Amino acid sequence: MNTPSLRLRAGLAAVVLLAASLPALAAGAGLPAAAPESLGFSAERLARIDQFMDGEIAAKRKAGAVVLVARHGKIAYFKAYGTADLASGRPMRSDDYFRLWSMTKPVTSVALLTLYEQGKFRLTDPLAKYIPGFAKARVLAGVDAMGQPSYEDPKRPITIQDVMRHTAGLTYGYFGDTPVDAAYRKAGVDYEKQDSVQSLSEAMAAMPLLYQPGTRWVYSFSHEVQARLVEIFSGMRFDAYCRKAIFEPLGMKDTFFGIPEERRARFAQSYSQGPDGKLAVTALSRLLATAPGSGHDDYDHFTQHPFGGAGLASTPLDYLRFAQMLLNGGELDGHRVLGRKTVELMSTNALPEGLTIGEPGEGYGLGVGVTTSPALAGHLGSAGSFGWGGIASTRVVIDPKEDLVALLFTQYVPSDYGFIDPSMALIYQALVK
Numbered sequence: 001m002n003t004p005s006l007r008l009r010a011g012l013a014a015v016v017l018l019a020a021s022l023p024a025l026a027a028g029a030g031l032p033a034a035a036p037e038s039l040g041f042s043a044e045r046l047a048r049i050d051q052f053m054d055g056e057i058a059a060k061r062k063a064g065a066v067v068l069v070a071r072h073g074k075i076a077y078f079k080a081y082g083t084a085d086l087a088s089g090r091p092m093r094s095d096d097y098f099r100l101w102s103m104t105k106p107v108t109s110v111a112l113l114t115l116y117e118q119g120k121f122r123l124t125d126p127l128a129k130y131i132p133g134f135a136k137a138r139v140l141a142g143v144d145a146m147g148q149p150s151y152e153d154p155k156r157p158i159t160i161q162d163v164m165r166h167t168a169g170l171t172y173g174y175f176g177d178t179p180v181d182a183a184y185r186k187a188g189v190d191y192e193k194q195d196s197v198q199s200l201s202e203a204m205a206a207m208p209l210l211y212q213p214g215t216r217w218v219y220s221f222s223h224e225v226q227a228r229l230v231e232i233f234s235g236m237r238f239d240a241y242c243r244k245a246i247f248e249p250l251g252m253k254d255t256f257f258g259i260p261e262e263r264r265a266r267f268a269q270s271y272s273q274g275p276d277g278k279l280a281v282t283a284l285s286r287l288l289a290t291a292p293g294s295g296h297d298d299y300d301h302f303t304q305h306p307f308g309g310a311g312l313a314s315t316p317l318d319y320l321r322f323a324q325m326l327l328n329g330g331e332l333d334g335h336r337v338l339g340r341k342t343v344e345l346m347s348t349n350a351l352p353e354g355l356t357i358g359e360p361g362e363g364y365g366l367g368v369g370v371t372t373s374p375a376l377a378g379h380l381g382s383a384g385s386f387g388w389g390g391i392a393s394t395r396v397v398i399d400p401k402e403d404l405v406a407l408l409f410t411q412y413v414p415s416d417y418g419f420i421d422p423s424m425a426l427i428y429q430a431l432v433k
Contacts, residue, residue, distance in 0.1 A: 030251060030333060031317075031324065034074040040433035041069075041076050049077070049426045056419060057082040063271055063279055064092030065410040068316045069427055070324065072403050077427075078316070084268040086279065097254070097267045098409045099299050100312045100319070101390030105223045107242060107322065108308035109164060109367020112226045112233075113342050114245050120233040123366075126157035127168070130232050131225070133205030134158055139169060140180050140208055149179035151208055158213045160229065163222045164366040165350045166357075169209030170220035180210040189221065192298070195305050197227040197238050217355050217364060226367075227308025239306035249335040250321045255314040258303025267313070270297075270392055270411040282413050310390075316409050319396065323387075323405045327398050347386040347398075368398075379421060380428035395420050402431065 036043050049067055056062045064082030068075065080092040116123065121130070128135035137158065138151040154169070162168035173184025184190075187203055194200040201224055210218060227238040234241045239257050247255050259267060274280030302311030321332060326347070330338030338346075349363030349370045357364050361376030368386040371377055382401035389395040393412040398405055406427045408420060 031070065031320065032074045033078075034076065036076045036430075039071040039074060039076045041071070041430045042432045045430035045432070046077055048430070049423070050079070050081075052422060052426055053081040060279060061416075062410055062412055062419065064268065065408065065423075066092065066094055066096070066098075066316050067423065067427070068094075068320055068405075068407040068409075070320060070405045073324065073328075075320075086269065086271075087281075092268060093266075095254070095266070095315050095317065097259075097263060097313050097315060098394060098411060099267075099270060099390070099392050100314055100394055101310045101392055103319070103388055103390040103394050103396060104308065104310050104312040106326075106367050106388055106396075107246060107312060108223045108226050108230070108238075109346065110322075110326075110338060111230045111238075111242050111245055112164070113338055113346060113366065115230065115233040117339060117342055118233075121160060121229070123159065123161040123164070125160050127160055127163060127225070128157060130160075130229060131201060131205060133202055137169070137205070138208050139212055140178065140210055143179065149208075154209065155212050156214065158209075161350065161366075162213050163225045163229075165364050166217050166220055166222050167214050167351070167355070168220070168222055168225070169211050169213050169218075170204060170207075170222050170225070171210045171218055172220050176210075178210060180208050183207050191305075191307060191310065192301055197224050197231065197306075197308055200224045200307070201228040214352055215355075217351055217357050219357075221309060223309035223367070224307055227306075230308075237306075238308060242306075246322070246337055249337060250325055250332055251335075252314070252318045252321055254318040255312060255322075257306040257311045257313070258301070259297065259299045259313065260303060263313075268409075268411045270413060272413045316407050319409075320405060320407060323396050323398050323407070326386075327400060327403065327405055347384070347400075380425050389415060389420065391415050393420055395424065397424060404431075 036046055053065055063086050064084055066080045069077040078094060080094040082092050084090045084092045084096050137154060139154050141150045141152040143149050158168045171181055173181045173189050184207055189203045204221055230238050230241050270282055271279040272282035325332040325337055326343055329340035330336055330343045346366040347368060347370060348365055349372050350365050351363050361373035363370045363372045365386060368388050370386045371381050371383060373383060374381040382399050384401055385397055385399040387396040387398050391414050393410045393416050395408040408423045
């Protein structure tokens, strides 16, 4: 008989076994592991994560996932669930590779900020000072009764700060129905149709702006402009600079762009809900109807063509090293990537008065979302926590107040907040000290 008490004891036993095996699991990350109770977690409450994940997988809403929680610089919880590939039945492993999509963005911003720290630019510098094409930008002023757009001059130049906080007037082109989004699509301002951050940035510079700089927050291709600025200021290709400035110092040996052929077997498969309601292998390009019926893995493009807003792949342990560096104020294991005050600036809400990212209690810093009020946001957490997610339902939360990093890795497109939000709540509810 599978009674609730038996299930609870089984869950607690799993947590105990997990704690016993954590040192071996954490060794590759160079981070120590500890019993959850020693880090302020309730083992009984952590077992609720198992119940939730097992339920999602049993209901076939997700194929598999990995949850990793670290506090006070030690790993408290690290577990893989379900299946990495439904066709083969391969179990999910804690060291599998995941397509990070937009979790690439914080890495790009850190790369640019390392150059800011070297005095290469000011955040208030006009973007056109370094990418002249943006000097000719015009702003959408409205659409007449015949559907014809009109344009006006910008009231002020786009700054690098605008580019870092998504207030530059740029858009993504995939989702909107404005004349600017339509212009992006017509001109091929798209990951698959461009081969570098330079070509994508130059294509954007020829497009109209969706709004006056600094007046709105609109998620966009801004991180491609950041990545291009990294190339301009460093004199290196974007991916090479990321490896030199971030990945190598932090020991991130399992973080790279795209899907190198020799690593393909370790990738978790990407799924979405098919027409019949069941999980089906998906390519994001098909989901967005940018390349109907293409039948390929979108991430293959990023292997040879690295971008700043998407394209990185990593393991949970590797990305933990990046997140822990930020939580530590820019340093990990004696390797300093950023100064403490730079991380503080990056993780502070930088939006002008009255702007939000569309959700109460949530702001945006320089490349990361920032929780300004958990009560207004309607979720557990801390004011000042920061992080970001990817469109395949991955998520990182960095919480300085609790000295905590929480990572959720799965591969389900598009982002399922009915999965992400409860997962993060289950991590926070287990904190008791």
